[in-house]
Amino acid sequence: MIDLHCHSTASDGRLTPSELVARAAAFGVTTLALTDHDTVDGLSAARRAAAEHGMTLINGVEISVSWQRRTLHIVSLAFDADAESLRAGLAGLQRTRDARARLIGERLSRIGLEDGFDRATALAGDGQLTRPHFARLLVEDGLCRDTQDAFKRYLRPGKPGYVAIEWTSLDDSIRWIHEAGGISVLAHPFGYRFSGAWRRRAVAAFAAAGGQALEICTGRSNADQESQAARDAREYGLAGSLGSDFHGPEQFWLALGRLHDLPRSIPPVWEHENWQPNR
Ligand code: MN
Numbered sequence: 001m002i003d004l005h006c007h008s009t010a011s012d013g014r015l016t017p018s019e020l021v022a023r024a025a026a027f028g029v030t031t032l033a034l035t036d037h038d039t040v041d042g043l044s045a046a047r048r049a050a051a052e053h054g055m056t057l058i059n060g061v062e063i064s065v066s067w068q069r070r071t072l073h074i075v076s077l078a079f080d081a082d083a084e085s086l087r088a089g090l091a092g093l094q095r096t097r098d099a100r101a102r103l104i105g106e107r108l109s110r111i112g113l114e115d116g117f118d119r120a121t122a123l124a125g126d127g128q129l130t131r132p133h134f135a136r137l138l139v140e141d142g143l144c145r146d147t148q149d150a151f152k153r154y155l156r157p158g159k160p161g162y163v164a165i166e167w168t169s170l171d172d173s174i175r176w177i178h179e180a181g182g183i184s185v186l187a188h189p190f191g192y193r194f195s196g197a198w199r200r201r202a203v204a205a206f207a208a209a210g211g212q213a214l215e216i217c218t219g220r221s222n223a224d225q226e227s228q229a230a231r232d233a234r235e236y237g238l239a240g241s242l243g244s245d246f247h248g249p250e251q252f253w254l255a256l257g258r259l260h261d262l263p264r265s266i267p268p269v270w271e272h273e274n275w276q277p278n279r
Pocket residue numbers: 007012037247
């Protein structure tokens with residue numbers, strides 16, 4: 001059982017890397033890729049835990065990319081985690097993330113949230129500081145009813161606490177991945193709220209930039225989406241990947257490793273000529 005997309009506390013997941021690996025093992029997963037957002041910090045702990053459970057751990061990371069004023073997620077798999085350009089690129093993305101959080105803190109101070117950045121940093125602990133942390137503070141201070149209300153009034157695009165962010169480019173992300181010997185995967189093609197035309201445009205741009213695989217089966221995909229994604233993959237000569245995008249047990253509707261099989265017509269990413277899992 002293979003799952004090539006999930007998150008730990010190194011980014012916005014609920015479980016530590018070792019808890020995540022233990023849970024995956026309990027669900028029968030034999031090959032797991034940990035793909036935290038823009039960081040490889042969880043990989044060494046996950047690798048130790050995987051060894052204890054006799055599981056194969058694939059190096060992974062989910063890179064945030066800005067493309068046509070939209071955000072795409074590019075999963076990188078089976079790369080050398082010490083490769084310099086990938087490391088430097090991810091460090092740059094972390095700085096971008098940090099700068100955005102500081103700006104959000106400043107913006108929200110104007111509507112009465114005190115010490116937003118420092119308090120959100122404390123809430124995030126070792127994990128990544130994200131907008132939901134600010135949402136929790138807005139609720140805590142009585143400025144919003146609940147976190148949904150906080151997003152609706154303050155944190156969404158066009159609202160006072162929203163800060164647009166410029167991630168890395170599609171070309172750069174794919175270059176980092178390939179220089180590190182990894183496989184590039186366009187994640188969850190139905191996860192962007194794109195129209196069909198925009199989805200196909202994104203797949204085409206990814207393939208034109210040298211991208212190698214498309215995530216066809218996810219924890220949320222239905223059979224219809226999977227067959228559309230398989231058609232896209234065939235059209236652009238991409239391999240197929242699959243992953244739950246598990247963030248934590250509170251997402252009771254999705255489980256590690258519980259995925260449909262890849263369509264037979266699509267070559268799986270683990271049979272790609274550049275796939276070297278053990279490093
Ligand atoms: Mn996430």
